[in-house]
Amino acid sequence: MPAALSVDKSLTLARQAAKKQDWITAYRNYKAVLNRFPSNKKAAKAVAELSKVAAPALLKRAKVEQDNGDWKAVNDLLRAAAFFAPGVVEIRTVLAESYIESGNPSAGLPIIDKLLAAEPNSALFHRIRGQALHELDRPDEAKKALRKALEIDPSYAKAHRAIGIVARSQGDLDEALSHFEAGLDITPNDANLYRHVVTLAPPKNDQDPHIVKLKGALAALGADNPKSIPLHLALFEALHKSGNREAAFSHLSKAKAVVSQQHPYDFQSDAVVAAFSKAQFSDAEWFQQEVKAPRLIFVTGLPRSGTTLTERILSCADDVQACGEQMIVQRAVIDLLGDVRQRKDPKLNHQDIAGLRESLLAAYAKISDGRSVQIDKMPLNFRWIGYLVAALPEARIVHLNRDPQAVAWSLYRHLFKGRGHDFMHSPEDIARFMILHRDLMAHWRKVCGARVFDLSYSELVNDQVTATKALADAVDLDWSDAWLSPEKATNHVRTSSVLQVTKPIYKNSDESWRVYESQLAPLTAALGQAGLISPEKVS
Structure with missing residues (x-):
């Protein structure tokens, strides 16, 4: 760490920054x-x-960046705003929401609890609290908070949408649909609510009232307007369900093009971090002998590769807490790298790894419900496997492998919140990110060896007994017949996979991209050019 500046120097820099209206530098x-x-x-x-x-x-x-989905910038700006004006309720409210949206609900909840203590009849505060509790895997408490918001304000559409999302995460699709429809009755132009409704109640044809209304709203707004993105995505879901695949794909590709233009993918940043990490862990010297009795299991891989299904299977074991997708590892490693890269000799040392271990264990302890094993299924933690293996020798690392075309299609058809998923908006960027993933995993396997257990999604769904027994052995959990029926698990699923994993395992999901095979020719070509699929698959 660089030496702290003198008080006079810090004050001088702060005054100079304030004159330039560089409030962030002044704040720091x-x-x-x-x-x-x-x-x-x-x-x-x-x-x-x-x-x-x-x-x-x-x-x-901050509100501009909130609209752009850049939650890191939002958090930085709002922390500075709260520093200058700690008593302004609006600043603290938006700060709490930004923490929740950026994957740090444990930081947002105390803020909103203080606001509620001062204003207990605020429907807004109860709604935000409910969303924080949902992200913290406390769905029953979340519903209680959201119902309180609706009790205060029965016409609060956002509360209906939030409680619908919680109900869906618990597998209660009827309750979820009733709240989504109630929200639509209040705000009939909410495209996000339309997406939820048509997913749970698929339209039978193109003349469905929901489709007609969405098309009218899109015509009024304009197809290229950034605000049209939710409308395009809702129409994709609706038309896909109704069977009009050509029209559906046109709306999906338009949405992706608009998003890509609005948030171009910065591949270089990801590539630099990956290269830096490989250089830090260039051999196996960092990795201690593995320790039995794991406390933490990390399920990693590309998004949409089967991490949610794997977590649900693992949660069938006794004394296992499914924690969902946590940002704990990313925040801790990024903070560490920020410190290391400021040094004259930017290299990790054993003190760094010890500090990382302490930070990770403290963060997971905060969200523990007392069970002895915790699962974090954040897919993108594959980027930090070396750090995890070094800092947590007792942890188990599971990495999912899935058919590249199936993964690429699933990435393309979804829109995840946050700027960390900007690679999902174009075939070329998806292929580049998949190459980065392939190369980084090859490095982790080389230096971490057997500490990384590779799990084939295809084997998991087609040969459940063999695959799940191998998985149980790899993570030191006791296998039972319950592992073959993950749809009966009761863990809280907050991802877009909820509708799949609450049903019996579907064996043909790797072929679902074929209904759009002709439209996906550019994506197939990009995967072929990247060497991710064999040349004969590229027509």
Whole structure:
């Protein structure tokens, strides 16, 4: 870590930044002073003077980034705004929401609880609290909070949508549909609610009232308008369900094109981080002998490769807590890399790994429900496997492998929140990211050896007994017949896979892309050019 600046130097940099309206730099320097010297009068006075100017400007910029889906920028801006004006309720409200949306609900919940203590009859605060509890895998408490929001304001469409999402995550599709439809009755132009409704109640033909209304809304807004993205996606789902595949795909490709233009994928950033990580873990010296009795199991792979199904299977074992997709590892590793890359000799040391271990164990302890084993199924944790194996020798790493065309199609047809998924919007970017994944996994297998267990999705769905017994052995859990019926598991599923994993295993899902085979020719060509599929598959 670089040496801390002197107080005078920090104050000078803060004043210079404030003159340029660089509020983030001003915030960081004033905060550095007050963290070390809370009673420093110069810093405290300057912060008070800036509160009327800096806080509104930061809040305004945060709302712009919120619309753009850049939650990291939102969090940075709002933390600065809250520093300058800690008493402004709107800032704290949006900050709580941004924490929840960016995968850090444990940071958002205390903020919203304080706001509720001051204003217990706020439907808004109860709704945000419900969403935080949902993300923390506390669905029953989430429903209670959301029902309180609806009790206060029965016409609160966002609360209906939120409680519908919680009900769906628990497999109660009838309750979910009733709330989505209730929300639509209140806000009949909400495209996101249409998507939920048509997914659960598929339209029978193109004349379905929902499709007609969506087309009318799209015509009024304009097909290329960024605000049309939810409409295109809703029409894709509706027309896909009704069987009009050509029209459905046209709306999906338009949505993806608009998103890609709005949020172009920065491949270089991902490539640099991957290269840096491979350089840090260039051999097996970091990796201790594995320890039995695992406390943590990490299920990784490309998104849409079967991680949710695998978590659900593992949750059938006794004393296992399914934690869903947590941002814990990414936040901890990114923070560590930020420190390491500032050094003159940017290399990890054993103290870094010890600190990472302490940070990870503390974070997982916070979300523990007391069971002895926790599963984190964040797919993109494949990027941090070396860090995990080094810091947590008792952990088990499961990596999913699935047919590249099936994965690529599933990536393309979905839109995940957050800027970390910008690679999903074009065939070329999907292929580039899949190459990065392939190459990084080859490195982790080389240096981590048997610490990484590769699980074939195809084998998992076609030869359940053999695959699940091998999985149980790899993670040191006791196998039972329950592992063959993951649809009966009761864990809370918050991902888009919920409708699949709450049904018996479907063996032909790897072939679902074929209904769009002609439209997916560019994607197939990109995969072939990348060497991810054999040349004979590229027509």
